[in-house]
Amino acid sequence: xxxxxxxxxxxxxxxxxxxxxxxxxxxxxxxxxxxxxxxxxxxxxxxxxxxxxxxxxxxxxxxxxxxxxxxxxxxxxxxxxxxxxxxxxxxxxxxxxxxxxxxxxxxxxxxxxxxxxxxxxxxxxxxxxxxxxxxxxxxxxxxxxxxxxxxxxxxxxxxxxxxxxxxxxxxxxxxxxxxxxxxxxxxxxxxxxxxxxxxxxxxxxxxxxxxxxxxxxxxxxxxxxxxx
Numbered sequence: 393x394x395x396x397x398x399x400x401x402x403x404x405x406x407x408x409x410x411x412x413x414x415x416x417x418x419x420x421x422x423x424x425x426x427x428x429x430x431x432x433x434x435x436x437x438x439x440x441x442x443x444x445x446x447x448x449x450x451x452x453x454x455x456x457x458x459x460x461x462x463x464x465x466x467x468x469x470x471x472x473x474x475x476x477x478x479x480x481x482x483x484x485x486x487x488x489x490x491x492x493x494x495x496x497x498x499x500x501x502x503x504x505x506x507x508x509x510x511x512x513x514x515x516x517x518x519x520x521x522x523x524x525x526x527x528x529x530x531x532x533x534x535x536x537x538x539x540x541x542x543x544x545x546x547x548x549x550x551x552x553x554x555x556x557x558x559x560x561x562x563x564x565x566x567x568x569x570x571x572x573x574x575x576x577x578x579x580x581x582x583x584x585x586x587x588x589x590x591x592x593x594x595x596x597x598x599x600x601x602x603x604x605x606x607x608x609x610x611x612x613x614x615x616x617x618x619x620x
Contacts (some may be wrong), residue, residue, distance in 0.1 A: 393506045395555070395614075398549075398610070400536060401455070402433055402434035402455050402456075403528055403600065403602055405610055406412075406434040407433070407434050409434070409520070410433070410434040410435060410436055412435070412439075412509050413437070413438070414432070414437045414438050416525070417437070417439055417540075418439055419437040419439065419440040419441075419444065420441050421442045421443075422442070422443050422444075422446045423443075424444075424445045424446075425444070425445055425446045425447045425449075425580065426448075427447050427448040427449075427596045428447075428448070428449050428450070428451075429450045429451070429546075430442075430444070430450075431451070431452045432451070432453050432585045433453065433454055433455045433457075433477075434454070434455050434456065435453040435454070435455070435457040435458065435459065435475075435527070436457075436458045437459045437462075437477070437616045438457075438458075438459070438460045438461070439445070439461045440459050440460075440461065440462045440463070440464070441462075441463045441464070442463075442464045442465075443464070443465045443466070443467070444466045445465075445466045445467045445468075446466070446467060446469045446471070447469045447470070447471070448454065448469055448470050448471045449466040449468070449469070449470065449488075449582070450471070450473070451464065451466065451472075451473050452473070452474045452475065453475045453479075454474075454475060454476050454477035454478075454479075455476055455477045455478075455479045455613040457478060457479040457480075457481070457490060458479075458480055458481075458483045458504045459475075459478070459479075459481060459482075460481070460482045461483045462481050462482070462483065462484060462485075462486065462487055463484070463485045463486065463606075464485075464486045465486070465487050465488070465554065466488045467488070468488065468489050468490045468491055468493065469492075469566070469575045470487075470491055470492045471488040471489050471490075471491075471492065471493050471494070472488075472493075472494045472495070473486065473488055473494075473573040474494075474495070474496045474497065476496075476497055476498045476499035476500065476501065476520065477499045477500075478499055478500045479497055479498075479499065479500065479501050479502070479503075480503075481497075481502075481503050481506050482501040482503070482505065482506070483502065483504060483505035483526075484503065484506040484507065484508065485506070485507055486504040486506070486508045487509045488508070488509075488510045488511075489509070489510070489511050490511050490512050491513050492513040493510040493512065493513055493514060493543070494510065494514075494515040494516075494517075495508065495510050495515070495516050495517075496515065496516075496518065497518045498517075498518060498519045498520030498521070498522065498557065499520045499589065500520050500521045500522075501518055501519070501520060501521060501522040501524070501538070502522070502523050502524070503518070503522075503524040503528075504524065504525055504526040504527075505526045505527055506524060506527070506528050506529070506530060507527075507528075507529045507530075508529075508530050508531070509530075509531040509532075509535070510531070510532055510533075511532065511533035511535060511550060512514045512532070512533050512549075512550035513530075514532040514533065514548075514550045514552045515532065515552050515553075515555045516528070516530055516532050516553045517533070517552075517553070517555065518530075518555045519555055519556045519557035519558070519559065519575070520557045520560075521557055521558045522555060522558065522560070522561070523558045523559075523560045523561070523611065525560075525561060525562050525563040525564075525565075525581070526563050526564070527563050528561050528562075528563040528564065528565050528566075528567070529565070529566045529567070530553060530555075530566075530567040531553070531567075531568070531569065531617075532549035532552055532553050532569045532570075533569060534548050534550075534569070540566055540587065549564050550569060551569040551570030551575065552569075552570070553567060553568075553569060553570070553571055553572075554571075554572045554573070555567070555572075555573045556574050556575040556577075556591070557575045558572060558575050558576050558609075559573050559574075559577050559578075559579070560577075560578045560579070560582035560609045561578070561579045562578075562579055562580050562582070562583065562596075563581045563582070564581060565579050565580070565581065565582060565585065566581045566585065567579075567582070567585050568584065568585060568586050570615045571585050571586065571587065571588060571589070572588045572589070573585065573588070573589040574588075574589055574590050574591030574592070574593065575591045575592075576591055576592040576607070576608045576609070577589045577590070577592065577593050577594070577595070577607075578593075578594045578595070578607055578609055579595055579596070580594065580595065580596030580597070580600075580601065581596075581598065582598070583595060583596045583597060583598065583600040584586065584597075584598045584599050584600060584615075585599070585600045586599045586600065587599070587600070589591070590602075590605070592599060592605065592607055592608060593605050593607065594607045
C-alpha cells in the first residue's frame with residue numbers, strides 16, 4: 393500500500409504524532425482472524441472504533457485524513473476500505489460485509505454521520521472533493537433477499553453505487569443501489585435517489601427528479617447575484 397501521489401509521504405515525526413494522537417484520543421482497533429492489513433499513515437483519529445473480523449481484509453486511511461467518532465467495521469473475507477488523503481469524516485458508521493465488498497472514498501471528501509453499508513461483494517465509491525451532509529444513507533444492497541414465492545429465485549440482487557467527483561448530497565438523503573451520480577451534481581435534502589443523476593444536475597424529492605440542469609456548487613459561501 394502506498395500513499396496517494398499528490399500528497400507527500402508523511403515524515404517520521406508526523407507518523408509518531410499521529411500514533412500518539414490516536415492513542416491519546418482513545419481510538420480502538422480490534423482484529424480477529426488473520427491476514428488483515430491496516431495502513432493509517434499520519435491520519436488523525438479521535439474516538440474512533442475500528443474492527444476487522446474474518447480473513448484478509450484491508451483498511452487504508454491515507455495521509456492527512458481526520459476522523460472523529462467514526463465506526464468502521466469489516467466483517468467477512470477479502471474486504472477493502474480505502475479513505476483518501478485529506479478527507480474529513482465525522483461520526484457515522486461504515487460497514488462492509490460478506491466476501492470481496494469494497495468501499496472507496498476519494499481525497500478531500502467531507503462526510504458527516506452517514507449510514508454506509510456495502511454487501512454481497514459489490515462496491516460503493518464516493519469520489520474526490522465531495523460533500524455528504526449529515527444522516528445520508530448510501531448502500532448497494534437491500535441486506536435481505538426478496539424471493540419469488542414459486543421459483544424461489546431472488547428478485548433484488550445487489551447493485552453497485554458510484555458517486556463521482558465534486559458531488560454535494562444534502563442531509564438525510566438516501567442513495568439506493570444501482571445509482572451513479574455524475575460530477576458537480578447536487579442532491580437536495582431528504583431526496584431518495586433511485587435512478588442515475590446526470591453531471592451538473594440538481595435533483596430532489598421522493599423519488600428524486602430533476603429540478604434544474606447546468607448547475608455547479610462551491611464550498612464557499614459566495615455572494616448572490618454575481619459571478620466568481
